[in-house]
Amino acid sequence: MDGPSGTGKSTVSRRLAGACAAAYLDTGAMYRALTLAVLRAGLDGADPAAERIALGAVPNLQSVVDPDAPRILLSGEDVEAEIRGPAVTAAVSAVSAVPAVRAALVARQRTIVADAVVDGGIVVEGRDIGSVVVPDAPLKVYLTASEHVRAARRGAQDRKAGRTGDIAVVLADVRRRDRLDSTRRTSPLQVASDAVVLDTDELSVDDVLAELLRLVRERGLVT
8 A cells, every 4th residue: 555645645554454354564764763763862864864763773673563553663652642743743754764774674564564474464654565575575555645634643643642733734744745755766755567557536535445455345455
């Protein structure tokens, strides 16, 4: 499941995994956790030393792939809430654009996927899943929505989590991340050639989930 921020990837991916009795992996949380490690070291995401800190934190990452209670652990600490804050959000695109960081996490993600496939399957969400991480996936979906709709959704998520933010600031951040994610040299955000593109502008979460379940059954991925 690929797509830019605010398209509903996390919500529908978790619900799809639950409905299919599959594991769930949020790859973006992994990049956010490494970004948190960089910030805790007192560095900016664009600092040349950030790469060393981020790579050093990779062995300390653990992704809990239960769709009912997904978590990301950094050196055993649950950092799920902290990685969603504005500081990490502002710096994650810079850290995730570092080629060595992406290579290290893609390798880790492929191992998680391979293990989960043996145990019954997995739903993976991110920005380069269908194009880079699992290019041979039996179903690839790219979720999209207008930037204004995505900004409104992001704002609602922030308010629900107790974070406040001006909608104009959220929209500017959505545009900034779109630009950075789609123009980075390594694994840019893009639609895989064989992906199903689903525009979620006018669709509820239930509508999107229903369409995803239809696709999963159509491909014979669940009985």
